[in-house]
Amino acid sequence: MSADALPAAALADLRAAIGPAHVLTGDVLAGSDGDAWLLDRRRRYVGRAAAVLRPASTAEVAAVLRIASAHRLPVVPQGGNTGLVGGSTPDESGHELLLSLRRLDTVRAVDAANLTMTLEAGCILQTAQQAARDAGLLLPLSLAAEGSCTVGGNLASNAGGVQVLRYGNARELCLGLEVVTPSGEVWDGLRGLRKDNTGYDLRDLYIGSEGTLGVITAAVLRLHPPPRGVATALAGCDSAEAALALLHRALAGSGGALTAFEVMNAASIALVARHLPPAVPSGLLDPSTSASPWTVLLETSDASDAALARDTLEAVLAEALDDGLTRDVRVAQSLSQSQAFWRLRESIPLAQAADGLNIKHDIALPVSRIPAFIAQADAAVQALVPGARPIDFGHWGDGNLHYNVMAPAGVSPADFLARWETPINTRIYDLLHPFGGSISAEHGIGRLKRDELAARHDPVALGLMRRVKRVLDPLGIMNPGRVLGSIG
Amino acid sequence: MSADALPAAALADLRAAIGPAHVLTGDVLAGSDGDAWLLDRRRRYVGRAAAVLRPASTAEVAAVLRIASAHRLPVVPQGGNTGLVGGSTPDESGHELLLSLRRLDTVRAVDAANLTMTLEAGCILQTAQQAARDAGLLLPLSLAAEGSCTVGGNLASNAGGVQVLRYGNARELCLGLEVVTPSGEVWDGLRGLRKDNTGYDLRDLYIGSEGTLGVITAAVLRLHPPPRGVATALAGCDSAEAALALLHRALAGSGGALTAFEVMNAASIALVARHLPPAVPSGLLDPSTSASPWTVLLETSDASDAALARDTLEAVLAEALDDGLTRDVRVAQSLSQSQAFWRLRESIPLAQAADGLNIKHDIALPVSRIPAFIAQADAAVQALVPGARPIDFGHWGDGNLHYNVMAPAGVSPADFLARWETPINTRIYDLLHPFGGSISAEHGIGRLKRDELAARHDPVALGLMRRVKRVLDPLGIMNPGRVLGSIG
Numbered sequence: 001m002s003a004d005a006l007p008a009a010a011l012a013d014l015r016a017a018i019g020p021a022h023v024l025t026g027d028v029l030a031g032s033d034g035d036a037w038l039l040d041r042r043r044r045y046v047g048r049a050a051a052v053l054r055p056a057s058t059a060e061v062a063a064v065l066r067i068a069s070a071h072r073l074p075v076v077p078q079g080g081n082t083g084l085v086g087g088s089t090p091d092e093s094g095h096e097l098l099l100s101l102r103r104l105d106t107v108r109a110v111d112a113a114n115l116t117m118t119l120e121a122g123c124i125l126q127t128a129q130q131a132a133r134d135a136g137l138l139l140p141l142s143l144a145a146e147g148s149c150t151v152g153g154n155l156a157s158n159a160g161g162v163q164v165l166r167y168g169n170a171r172e173l174c175l176g177l178e179v180v181t182p183s184g185e186v187w188d189g190l191r192g193l194r195k196d197n198t199g200y201d202l203r204d205l206y207i208g209s210e211g212t213l214g215v216i217t218a219a220v221l222r223l224h225p226p227p228r229g230v231a232t233a234l235a236g237c238d239s240a241e242a243a244l245a246l247l248h249r250a251l252a253g254s255g256g257a258l259t260a261f262e263v264m265n266a267a268s269i270a271l272v273a274r275h276l277p278p279a280v281p282s283g284l285l286d287p288s289t290s291a292s293p294w295t296v297l298l299e300t301s302d303a304s305d306a307a308l309a310r311d312t313l314e315a316v317l318a319e320a321l322d323d324g325l326t327r328d329v330r331v332a333q334s335l336s337q338s339q340a341f342w343r344l345r346e347s348i349p350l351a352q353a354a355d356g357l358n359i360k361h362d363i364a365l366p367v368s369r370i371p372a373f374i375a376q377a378d379a380a381v382q383a384l385v386p387g388a389r390p391i392d393f394g395h396w397g398d399g400n401l402h403y404n405v406m407a408p409a410g411v412s413p414a415d416f417l418a419r420w421e422t423p424i425n426t427r428i429y430d431l432l433h434p435f436g437g438s439i440s441a442e443h444g445i446g447r448l449k450r451d452e453l454a455a456r457h458d459p460v461a462l463g464l465m466r467r468v469k470r471v472l473d474p475l476g477i478m479n480p481g482r483v484l485g486s487i488g
Numbered sequence: 489m490s491a492d493a494l495p496a497a498a499l500a501d502l503r504a505a506i507g508p509a510h511v512l513t514g515d516v517l518a519g520s521d522g523d524a525w526l527l528d529r530r531r532r533y534v535g536r537a538a539a540v541l542r543p544a545s546t547a548e549v550a551a552v553l554r555i556a557s558a559h560r561l562p563v564v565p566q567g568g569n570t571g572l573v574g575g576s577t578p579d580e581s582g583h584e585l586l587l588s589l590r591r592l593d594t595v596r597a598v599d600a601a602n603l604t605m606t607l608e609a610g611c612i613l614q615t616a617q618q619a620a621r622d623a624g625l626l627l628p629l630s631l632a633a634e635g636s637c638t639v640g641g642n643l644a645s646n647a648g649g650v651q652v653l654r655y656g657n658a659r660e661l662c663l664g665l666e667v668v669t670p671s672g673e674v675w676d677g678l679r680g681l682r683k684d685n686t687g688y689d690l691r692d693l694y695i696g697s698e699g700t701l702g703v704i705t706a707a708v709l710r711l712h713p714p715p716r717g718v719a720t721a722l723a724g725c726d727s728a729e730a731a732l733a734l735l736h737r738a739l740a741g742s743g744g745a746l747t748a749f750e751v752m753n754a755a756s757i758a759l760v761a762r763h764l765p766p767a768v769p770s771g772l773l774d775p776s777t778s779a780s781p782w783t784v785l786l787e788t789s790d791a792s793d794a795a796l797a798r799d800t801l802e803a804v805l806a807e808a809l810d811d812g813l814t815r816d817v818r819v820a821q822s823l824s825q826s827q828a829f830w831r832l833r834e835s836i837p838l839a840q841a842a843d844g845l846n847i848k849h850d851i852a853l854p855v856s857r858i859p860a861f862i863a864q865a866d867a868a869v870q871a872l873v874p875g876a877r878p879i880d881f882g883h884w885g886d887g888n889l890h891y892n893v894m895a896p897a898g899v900s901p902a903d904f905l906a907r908w909e910t911p912i913n914t915r916i917y918d919l920l921h922p923f924g925g926s927i928s929a930e931h932g933i934g935r936l937k938r939d940e941l942a943a944r945h946d947p948v949a950l951g952l953m954r955r956v957k958r959v960l961d962p963l964g965i966m967n968p969g970r971v972l973g974s975i976g
Contacts, residue, residue: 186948194886198941444685
């Protein structure tokens, strides 16, 4: 679109470095093909690019960054472009180079005896999961976008997902990185070591930095033996406090075996019932159970024994029933029933999308404070907008809530958003502070929450981050304006 | 000793900031009291200090660092002074300020429902473990020095220990930090969140930085429900390959339940038998078993059931016996037998000390490469010094070997060290490189391995570390010369 924003010399250098066919400019970027690169997943940001660059190797990425540095051209790294905070699409200026990592998609090695795999940043997460499975192992990173997100993007944003409780975030699953610096140096940190105390932890500095410090081109990921047995259950709870008590019961009773603890409020399930009725397990909304204000999806797994995972889960739930923590339990009796339980959970965002726009929050709290926070948040939302509907679900085991707010019945979602998004965000983020909570649990900062971060984060921490940014990206060419604002 | 190295104005400021009784200079530092601060654990470094400073609070630490910055005085932070690489004792110049964190020893809070505790850096690890236990929870960080090391030192050095396989290093056990910067700012990052994607990961930058970027004054640590059952076993293996196969069998058969997998070569056990015979479990050196070249200590734990941990371990070992991975198994039948198995493992360093000086290595490898590395290392050592005795033990589950080399029988350990320490170190570190290994798995760099790091580490990574050091400690006053050399 804006090849004229590119100096001719830079364009020539880029074409020479990675091949003219992989430097896309002008008309090529128009239309729906361009959308894949220029429009963010939530359709909040539509950008333009001076060029889309598609290098095929680490050396080509390094060449691109040397050219960008020489010409002081801003670079936006992009994997699957599935981020939710506007971190991976170019801005509207038309001056930014979009650096797609998608052609770096080789699984370089699986070392089954080290329980690791080495792969390039552009690998689709699902492809990586399959490569692990082919070696008889489990790559436990799992999230809704896994069919199109890339491992590099997962690491750049420290992705979470549905198995964090047991296996950790993307950060905990990464042992080594290969990174290209803004000046085009290549750091080869592709070590598959569980322990390595040799200087500063650069790996964790790049993980979660959202492409603002350099470009992750490859990684060593930690794999796990696959569980032989998995058990899934739904449990209804009368209060958030009861759901929290159930979490602790499940943790204490199953140790590392608890893989997931997802909580959904009644409004979430009602929304699925309205828009995607087949996704609600039969009987869940029977009169006897429909009154459960909270529904918990629990999953346990066991390495050695298919039956043991279910025994463990049933024992935990039986005790919880006796003690009144839950009053309605159903343990999946088959794989298809287990999948049906998960479909309910995964249908919530789809049902929300079908219902129209809503005000989203991806927040984290100390697990112990979740019930108190929800009570205050619900009251605050009602005080602002009587009848607004909190669609409250999330990874309680990790303290991560997706506390989304929908318009009151009969109010246009668009009008609701236009009028209330900022006041409700402000109120929710204000509430988080005394609870020691976070405005971004797993989605990151990008452009969407940059100003909130600047306004709300510890000022000393922000100062340290700005210093790190300045020294690792002195020209300020890496994904500028994302995460941190102008760093002067 | 060297109060004269301190400008009078600085001394007066320090006394005013933390009280004259806590600014120790001159004769107070002589003799054995001084040794506790000035002599490192391995007795390789004896330093002098311009003063020993004992602040009692984060605010006092900040005041000390503001004064040190104003006068450009170097500062050496110290916890329990149990480090093994000379990172926490002052150098011989007499110009350095020793900043003891020991008076910051409050457990500020245990949040049982969030599975976290917040505590100050000077807390002794064992005290922290006990505080967790008092709340019915487990702080799984555990290492030989736990009776005298501090939590702040554990974090500054990213300590490992004997339960890393299941619970991770100190890094993985830390959710939040409070840090004082060299200029005396306080970053309050004491958040107890499992997910928090709000900008760069400063926490992991300070963890493992060995006091060279700032001073950790407090932390939020992750706790776990305590296991209800623990089972321990010893298994004899005929080869390193068989021990590795046993590791994978145990991981696959017990999942997250495998807490420890420690391997000892026959020379390690013979050394314990010689110097600390009661520490060798009875029967272990019977003729029928004494030929096992490798002895493995395995431990499993189970959250829900005391018997299950043993069932799991016995099932794994029974299968391993059938398949010839091990030929000699003993499962502890009581807590005291389990403790006896651990005593054997923990007696190896003591037996080494009793035997005299030796050449120590704290190295890490991809787990899959351990047998090949050991074969090459043994051959290389024999080629250099026929008859030298590798005392080879370590946390194989984490790829961490303590590959120590003792003098051939009849050779004076001191002479052996003087002649062979450098050539053997060089040979071992040279060998590590093609295996993708690390010269420091868990002890860190400090002064001992600083030059090796500079010579052997990825040059791009070293350049990035130096830049981070320069921007976070622009005056170069934080533990100068440790980890990185002069950063100019």
